Amino acid sequence: MTATAVDIPLFTLEGQQAEIGAEVKAAAARVLDSGVFILGPENKAFDAEFARAVGVKYSLGVDSGTSALELALEAAGVGPGDEVVLPSFTFIATATAVSVLGAKPVFADVDPETLTLDARSAEKALTPKTKAVVAVHIYGQPADMDPLLSLAKSRRLALIEDCAQSHLATYKGRVTGSIGDLAAFSFYPSKNLGAAGDAGAVATNDARLRDLVDELRNCGRAGGGRYHHVRVGHNSRLDEIQAAILRVKLPRLEAWTAARRRVAAIYDEGLAGLPLKLPPLGSGMSRPVFHLYTVRCERRDALAEDLRRRGIGTGVYYPTPVHLQPAYAALGARAGALPVTEAAAREVLSLPMHAELSAADAGRVVEAVRRFFR
Numbered sequence: 160m161t162a163t164a165v166d167i168p169l170f171t172l173e174g175q176q177a178e179i180g181a182e183v184k185a186a187a188a189r190v191l192d193s194g195v196f197i198l199g200p201e202n203k204a205f206d207a208e209f210a211r212a213v214g215v216k217y218s219l220g221v222d223s224g225t226s227a228l229e230l231a232l233e234a235a236g237v238g239p240g241d242e243v244v245l246p247s248f249t250f251i252a253t254a255t256a257v258s259v260l261g262a263k264p265v266f267a268d269v270d271p272e273t274l275t276l277d278a279r280s281a282e283k284a285l286t287p288k289t290k291a292v293v294a295v296h297i298y299g300q301p302a303d304m305d306p307l308l309s310l311a312k313s314r315r316l317a318l319i320e321d322c323a324q325s326h327l328a329t330y331k332g333r334v335t336g337s338i339g340d341l342a343a344f345s346f347y348p349s350k351n352l353g354a355a356g357d358a359g360a361v362a363t364n365d366a367r368l369r370d371l372v373d374e375l376r377n378c379g380r381a382g383g384g385r386y387h388h389v390r391v392g393h394n395s396r397l398d399e400i401q402a403a404i405l406r407v408k409l410p411r412l413e414a415w416t417a418a419r420r421r422v423a424a425i426y427d428e429g430l431a432g433l434p435l436k437l438p439p440l441g442s443g444m445s446r447p448v449f450h451l452y453t454v455r456c457e458r459r460d461a462l463a464e465d466l467r468r469r470g471i472g473t474g475v476y477y478p479t480p481v482h483l484q485p486a487y488a489a490l491g492a493r494a495g496a497l498p499v500t501e502a503a504a505r506e507v508l509s510l511p512m513h514a515e516l517s518a519a520d521a522g523r524v525v526e527a528v529r530r531f532f533r
């Protein structure tokens with residue numbers, strides 16, 4: 160028996176390529192013709208344009224979301240012996256960014272509705288060694304930042320936002336990435352704003368932190384001297400070609416985000432009443448951007464298999480919480496340590512989502528899910 164081909168994939172760049180492929184190629188060609196490949200005019204322009212979109216004073220392009228997290232944490236002063244509190248319900252890079260600095264990730268549980276860091280659980284995880292807290296706006300759902308801001312302020316901790324999945328999501332009217340001390344963005348190709356390869360950015364309103372990240376991403380250089388290095392840094396710069404490509408896409412991000420929200424609304428209406436937990440659509444001035452539209456289902460694996468047989472792709476983000484990953488076995492976490500996170504990891508299933516997904520295809524997904532429960 161041959162497996163059914165997936166004709167509604169979880170994600171595809173085909174539609175985006177059809178819309179802007181020619182412009183992307185022209186942008187890349189412009190850089191190739193210029194001969195300026197590193198920290199040139201495309202970086203400068205993209206930094207300004209992205210900062211404006213996020214509503215921050217400064218944004219600096221870097222070579223991945225992982226680097227963005229590492230640089231943000233390092234600029235916040237995280238180093239050997241420190242602890243950083245973060246959710247376990249995230250992509251592992253949020254934690255490894257802490258570990259590579261010689262600090263210890265301390266995992267806290269998430270809110271059952273948004274699956275983002277629960278401030279009460281974060282507070283319980285604090286010790287005198289805690290230096291920073293990282294909130295992850297997972298799936299594009301804004302974390303409840305006000306209690307985290309109060310906690311960070313009262314304990315003098317840095318608050319960092321992992322915005323890898325939340326470009327343009329708003330929390331009480333503020334764009335995610337403009338709320339904490341520093342924010343890390345990923346422009347991995349499948350993100351809501353994606354480059355043609357690895358790319359990321361660090362955003363902040365603090366001029367001192369901006370300058371520090373600038374030095375850290377560029378071999379510790381400061382003040383223009385090519386061979387003058389004021390600190391031990393990294394080579395984490397954003398390529399000019401990627402900056403130029405991101406500049407083609409950024410002006411479309413609002414429209415693409417609106418299209419994702421329309422798909423989410425179709426799912427929300429069509430899937431109501433089923434034995435599924437649906438993600439929050441947002442209320443008032445807090446609005447998710449549906450990097451992923453993720454439902455929770457007790458029979459998750461059976462549903463995924465049934466949809467696959469009907470030609471519909473799904474994904475599980477993420478099947479194993481970070482505290483239970485072999486990479487973190489040495490921290491000694493046991494199953495059951497973070498019950499909300501672990502229950503979510505057993506039940507989450509992401510349905511097809513991208514800006515070009517047609518209403519008809521979203522309707523087919525709804526129909527297929529409804530049929531599974533009949």
Ligand SMILES: Cc1ncc(COP(=O)(O)O)c(C=O)c1O
Nearest residue numbers: 223224225250252323345346347
């Ligand atoms: C929540 C989260 N944090 C960090 C990252 C790391 O970003 P990148 O893949 O660009 O290094 C990702 C992307 O996969 C992510 O989803």
